[in-house]
Amino acid sequence: MKNKIRVLIAKPGLDGHDRGAKVVAKALRDAGMEVIYTGLRQTPEQIVKTAIQEDVDLIGLSILSGAHMNICPKLLELMKENDIENIPVFVGGIVPPDDAEELKRMGIKEVFGPGTPLSTIVEKIRQLFSEVES
Template structure:
């Protein structure tokens, strides 16, 4: 059985990573291999790490309010590098009004404050199963 590799990244100048670390631990406990980038990563660093680590999924944790700009930049760079097929999810302080825009730009799921870890793990499994099903259809 394949062990999925998930990149958890903290883009931008946000200096708080407790939530990202808690999610990373929950995903690791659920059997995923998790790569955590640490704080203050540029979109370029995140995409480079995704390429180097051959990840199956990218999670962006943004508390700074720059979630739209940072997510868009990461997705644009992923397209440029030919890895736009890797699903992206976003977590953090995300105003509900911004969720549709994130989904429209290609983000698969958005997790706001208070989302249970079991729901995050369940949704991540669903995203990865959709990817496997899509790959099988090609």
């Protein structure tokens, strides 16, 4: 039995707007989760290594730069190479609806756009966690 959800919140890409990532990280913290926050400008390689060392249950990416269609496939591929593709990945940020669909087809579990209530995010993450656990 695991008693705590461990989530990695990372911000890949080159833009410097990390407020969203921080708001989500704080919401997850307040929901009783352990949030490993690695902040700005993370490469997919760094995210994968961190996820392995920290043995996280989920990975959350904040992307506002528009680079999601480059970063996400790269990350998913690296996760597969490292045999951690079972860890659910969710994305938050500015992602056009068509891209969001495409990302989900690739294997991203959820895309949270602007204005998503924090309670929705928390709920969804709990749900993703229990799916993996069972």
